[in-house]
Amino acid sequence: MKRAIAAAAILLVLIAELYSARLTVAQQRQDDAMKLISRVLAHLEDVWHSIFIEMGQRYEEPKLVLFTSVTNTACGTGLSQTGPFYCTVDRRVYLDTDFFRVLTESYGVPGTIATVYVIAHEVGHHVQNILGTERQVAQLESRLRALGDQTGANQLSVRMELQADCFAGIFLNRVDRVGRLNAIDIVAALNASAQVGDDVALQRAGQAVRPESFRHGSAEQRARWVRRGLEMGEISACDAFDVDNP
Numbered sequence: 001m002k003r004a005i006a007a008a009a010i011l012l013v014l015i016a017e018l019y020s021a022r023l024t025v026a027q028q029r030q031d032d033a034m035k036l037i038s039r040v041l042a043h044l045e046d047v048w049h050s051i052f053i054e055m056g057q058r059y060e061e062p063k064l065v066l067f068t069s070v071t072n073t074a075c076g077t078g079l080s081q082t083g084p085f086y087c088t089v090d091r092r093v094y095l096d097t098d099f100f101r102v103l104t105e106s107y108g109v110p111g112t113i114a115t116v117y118v119i120a121h122e123v124g125h126h127v128q129n130i131l132g133t134e135r136q137v138a139q140l141e142s143r144l145r146a147l148g149d150q151t152g153a154n155q156l157s158v159r160m161e162l163q164a165d166c167f168a169g170i171f172l173n174r175v176d177r178v179g180r181l182n183a184i185d186i187v188a189a190l191n192a193s194a195q196v197g198d199d200v201a202l203q204r205a206g207q208a209v210r211p212e213s214f215r216h217g218s219a220e221q222r223a224r225w226v227r228r229g230l231e232m233g234e235i236s237a238c239d240a241f242d243v244d245n246p
């Protein structure tokens with residue numbers, strides 16, 4: 001009996017140690033992710049401040065909110081299932097801390113550059129907000145939806161997303177100028193943008209791929225617009241609303 005109690009006690013200690021080791025690994029991962037996110041944000045702020053100065057305008061930084069599972073935002077309830085998002089009303093970028101792990105584990109995208117791309121894309125929406133593009137497009141989009149033109153409204157939404165991708169590309173261009181990117185990083189960033197394409201997401205979910213229902217753009221479009229920003233490095237390159245076939 002005594003031996004059984006001793007064995008049970010040892011087992012309990014082992015389980016407790018294993019559990020705390022797991023917690024430590026999870027905590028470490030979280031800490032690393034936070035450090036990476038704040039480094040990326042700091043670079044993004046530098047880059048967009050200097051681009052706005054070049055345009056003779058002032059850049060206002062977005063606020064970043066990290067959350068797990070659910071959060072309140074000025075745009076309604078934010079859920080981790082939705083993935084990272086930008087709320088135009090409170091001008092905040094919402095990041096679910098678990099998203100980057102999911103991106104790496106399920107999508108097979110290397111963590112670092114995927115994180116950079118995702119944050120840069122969301123900040124791209126913030127830039128659209130400051131420039132007034134977001135307001136104009138949102139008005140037009142809701143008018144089209146009210147008229148029952150869902151396809152037209154979806155196409156506007158796609159152009160909006162592709163421009164944000166192109167803005168993310170501009171950021172990569174500026175990082176590349178100071179020699180912080182190598183060819184592998186660039187391929188990985190383009191791959192990360194393709195992995196969040198609507199066609200890839202729908203195929204992964206086992207659903208029918210109908211281009212007219214796309215709200216973000218196909219894998220090919222998303223990677224192409226990131227590349228466009230990356231190669232040209234200027235806001236004028238991101239004219240997703242002016243081209244016939246974005």
Ligand SMILES: [Zn+2]
Binds near residue numbers: 125161164
């Ligand atoms: Zn977006």
